[in-house]
Amino acid sequence: MEAKTLHLLTCTALPPLANSSPVSGFLKVFRRPPSLKTLLRSKKMEERDLYGLPKEYYDDEWQARQREKTKELHRKRQEEDEEEERKVDEYREIGLRLRDYPDEDLRKAKKLVSSFIRSAEEVEEKIEEAAEKGELNELVLLVIWNRLDLARRDDEKDAVRSLDLLYRRVETEILKREATPAMRLLNELLNLHDGFDDDGWLKACKKRMIETFPREDPFSILVPAGFDIDKHHGPVRPKVEADDVLLRVDFVREVDALLQEVRYEQNKALNTQGLDSESVANRLKQQEKQRAINQVEALLDLAINLSW
Template sequence: MVSSLIRAAEEVEEEIEKAAEKGELNELVLMVIWNRLDLARRDEEKDAIRSLDLLYRRVETEILKREATPAMRLLNNLLNMHDGFDDEGWMKECKKRMVDTFLRPFSILVPAGFDIDKVCWPLRPPLEADDTHLRVDFVREVNALLQDVWYQQTEAQHGQDSFDPESVASRLKQQEKQRAIRQVESLLDLALNLKW
């Protein structure tokens, strides 16, 4: 029973990804899911509520990924690389990915045999390149995101002194957000101080 549920969930996940690749996921799909979720809430269908809520979040995530800027897609990819245990190894991989992303596009400007890892001056990307990731854009967008999140966190922290189950759950959720914020801050610091 459990393995068939897992297999069904994986199939749904694959279908969502295929639909996202084809551009079939949009706000109309979200609205349909939301309306069905609203009906399930009124009828108190707990399993349907849980499933539809997860589906809504997954579809919303795919839409947001598609609409995200290159800097935000890179940030998402870097955060998804974290295995939850090895921070040092994760930061090394992130640094490697940043070097490849921010600096490797410029390697087409140099002669064969030139070692770009030993370059000690900044290189400029070709202006016509669509997928060029500039470190300054990444830093600017991640910093703006953090400013917004810090403001929201400050607002959310007021009035969380009680120990009822809802407050405890809220504090645990806040702790998880704080961990994610620290990871983003680490990535911002890495991008700011990236050496090549």
């Protein structure tokens, strides 16, 4: 039995390699731990790799501060992203203001506004010409307002001033065209003032009123213009007045109603006593409005007491 077992072992055993031995195979399976010399060499290589890093790298407090700085950078980046997203939403909202208008009308309005901006010194003539053609409307104002809003958000101060003046001028022209004859005359009379000579201004206003209002004295009503009272010759009936003729009583009534609307608010605004820069600027603006109100009151008194 033992001979048979020995025979199997000798037959199944692999022949040894030429350059190896049973001892070397055993060592490949069970390797020896690294020697002290090898460990020292590895430590020196690690120290060489870490050479040049700041000492704070090993400080826990410094590491904590660095983590806080990283959090702060992430927070600022998030705020910037949110601000950018807010601006995009605002720009989108500005663009959507015009979506309900027909494309052809919108194209004409944008083209007209662009011509106003390019005309520079001739902008007044361009605006008046557009008003006579009936091209000024709410859509033109909205296009200007959109440009003004974008300039404000982009902090373009020169563009803001120019577009603000353009908006006010176009708005004034639209209001003038849509205003009643009484309000148009009032605006014309106010524009006659040169800012200095009040007496000369009132004389010019009186002349303009006499030219505008029909005569209201009894003789002119009983005896129409062109009738010769001595020869009893001429038209007996007065001429039919045009629809846009402005009567003095209508002018007085509309101007008085306008003053009633603005007096209360103006008096309340003038009573503010703040000393900050905004309050002072607001009072100066209200004082300028008060001077205009005083001029309107003078015109109302002149119209009430007008005599031919």
